[in-house]
Amino acid sequence: MRLSRYFLPVLKEAPSDAQIASHQLMLRAGMIRQEAAGIYAWLPLGLRVLNKIEQIVREEMDRAGAIELLMPTLQLADLWRESGRYDAYGPEMLRITDRHERELLYGPTNEEMVTEIFRASVRSYKDLPKNLYHVQWKFRDERRPRFGVMRGREFLMKDAYSFDLDAEGARKSYNRMFVAYLNLYARMGLKAVPMRADTGPIGGDLSHEFIVLAETGESAVFCHKDLVEMDPPGADVDWYGDLQPLVDQRTALYAATEEMHDEAAFDAIPEGDRLSARGIEVGHIFSFGTKYSEPMKANVMGPDGKEVAVQMGSYGVGVSRLLGAIIEASHDEGGIIWPESVAPFHVGIVNMRQGDAACDGACEAAYKALQAAGVDVLYDDTDARGGAKFATMDLIGLPWQLIVGPKGVAEGVVELKNRKTGERVSEPLDAVIARLTGKAAA
Ligand SMILES: Nc1ncnc2c1ncn2[C@@H]1O[C@H](COP(=O)(O)OP(=O)(O)O)[C@@H](O)[C@H]1O
Ligand SMILES: [Mg+2]
Numbered sequence: 001m002r003l004s005r006y007f008l009p010v011l012k013e014a015p016s017d018a019q020i021a022s023h024q025l026m027l028r029a030g031m032i033r034q035e036a037a038g039i040y041a042w043l044p045l046g047l048r049v050l051n052k053i054e055q056i057v058r059e060e061m062d063r064a065g066a067i068e069l070l071m072p073t074l075q076l077a078d079l080w081r082e083s084g085r086y087d088a089y090g091p092e093m094l095r096i097t098d099r100h101e102r103e104l105l106y107g108p109t110n111e112e113m114v115t116e117i118f119r120a121s122v123r124s125y126k127d128l129p130k131n132l133y134h135v136q137w138k139f140r141d142e143r144r145p146r147f148g149v150m151r152g153r154e155f156l157m158k159d160a161y162s163f164d165l166d167a168e169g170a171r172k173s174y175n176r177m178f179v180a181y182l183n184l185y186a187r188m189g190l191k192a193v194p195m196r197a198d199t200g201p202i203g204g205d206l207s208h209e210f211i212v213l214a215e216t217g218e219s220a221v222f223c224h225k226d227l228v229e230m231d232p233p234g235a236d237v238d239w240y241g242d243l244q245p246l247v248d249q250r251t252a253l254y255a256a257t258e259e260m261h262d263e264a265a266f267d268a269i270p271e272g273d274r275l276s277a278r279g280i281e282v283g284h285i286f287s288f289g290t291k292y293s294e295p296m297k298a299n300v301m302g303p304d305g306k307e308v309a310v311q312m313g314s315y316g317v318g319v320s321r322l323l324g325a326i327i328e329a330s331h332d333e334g335g336i337i338w339p340e341s342v343a344p345f346h347v348g349i350v351n352m353r354q355g356d357a358a359c360d361g362a363c364e365a366a367y368k369a370l371q372a373a374g375v376d377v378l379y380d381d382t383d384a385r386g387g388a389k390f391a392t393m394d395l396i397g398l399p400w401q402l403i404v405g406p407k408g409v410a411e412g413v414v415e416l417k418n419r420k421t422g423e424r425v426s427e428p429l430d431a432v433i434a435r436l437t438g439k440a441a442a
Helices: 021-028 044-063 077-083 111-121 167-187 244-251 263-267 319-329 357-372 386-396 406-411 429-437
Strands: 032-036 039-042 074-076 094-097 103-106 130-139 154-164 192-196 207-213 219-224 255-257 274-289 299-301 307-309 311-318 347-351 377-380 400-404 414-418 424-427
Touching: 021 032, 021 319, 039 044, 044 130, 044 154, 044 167, 044 319, 074 077, 077 103, 077 111, 111 130, 111 154, 111 311, 130 167, 154 167, 154 319, 167 192, 167 207, 167 244, 167 274, 167 311, 192 219, 192 244, 192 274, 207 219, 207 255, 207 319, 274 319, 311 319, 347 357, 347 386, 357 377, 357 400, 357 406, 357 429, 377 386, 400 406, 400 429, 406 414, 414 429, 424 429
Parallel strands: 192 255, 347 377, 347 400
Antiparallel strands: 032 039, 074 103, 094 103, 130 154, 154 311, 192 207, 207 274, 219 255, 219 274, 274 311, 299 307, 400 414, 414 424
């Protein structure tokens, strides 16, 4: 992409109502624009990152055996009356009436609808387990939308729903999601810690929030510090085998949010291993038995010929919130530092003297070669001054900057700067392109 033809409305200063770094940087980098309280337009640069995050989530869900579908944003109120939640949900639900006076709502979540889809066609235990998921916009009329995409009213969520015959199957489905979550956050460069969450009247231990530690996090969290540095299990696990040891390895260590905090249990950890911090909830998994299947009559025939209400769980990832969480975890005074896996472009070309034949020639050659190799590249071909171009590149946080200036070009070299470490190397263009494309120089 040529910057002169792109749409990247960067701002010198963040609007004063943006309080935390990620919100300020997303606005300044021209990634989002607020259209109403808690409602954002995703500008091209922001959308590229959102799509990359969504794709990582999708790949890890698929790997763990979940199946993608797409449910609508609008749902019938009558469906929610079946579970009793139409009245119970309260003012966070956006209620809509259509021209026929039919009551609808903009979905804040999808348990009822997925249960309705399931019960319409699944009749036998032989069709279980199943896990259906989608990535769809949600609306919750939050009392205090704030911190940009962190707590929006309209936000993108991945929500998966599992269906099993019995509690043992439900635990296995839960474990698959638990492990998939560890992997997916790690792929985005995040250290997300599973923490015990409230199960309310459902009871049991099958509810965890996945928390990214950050000073600006909304909740106070407490955990054993080993959990933060633990490596993810990786893609190569036996998904339908026994995942319990991988889960136990983590749940054996103390980790809880404020709501679930047990001072005595925390104090039992050796003092040097205690971590008391703030965190961002980037995911939440919950096994809730027959809470929806029973009132909604989602029954299956068991092996004994008797009908039973199916055991369910739901598994959310805050896809749009993750942009904020990643930036909170990875930025400096200059701007965002994207992990390679979610970066909007892999490399930015900075032409220090646009209009100079030698500089333009080197930049065009680099741009063509990188594009031909399938590398996402943003070429700053505008006539802004070098200093301004550097500031924009640092702000938008692309992992690599390829800097082309008249002096270097005269000597036959260009510069490659790593955004994260600030390291620079001066090399012939061929060698730099070889580095960026992972191929040896010709
Ligand atoms: N208002 C919001 N804005 C952005 N992301 C949200 C919002 N509410 C929830 N999420 C994300 O969706 C995930 C699943 O939501 P859920 O656990 O149902 O929400 P809550 O914790 O608010 O009850 C959360 O872990 C969080 O990452
Ligand atoms: Mg939650």
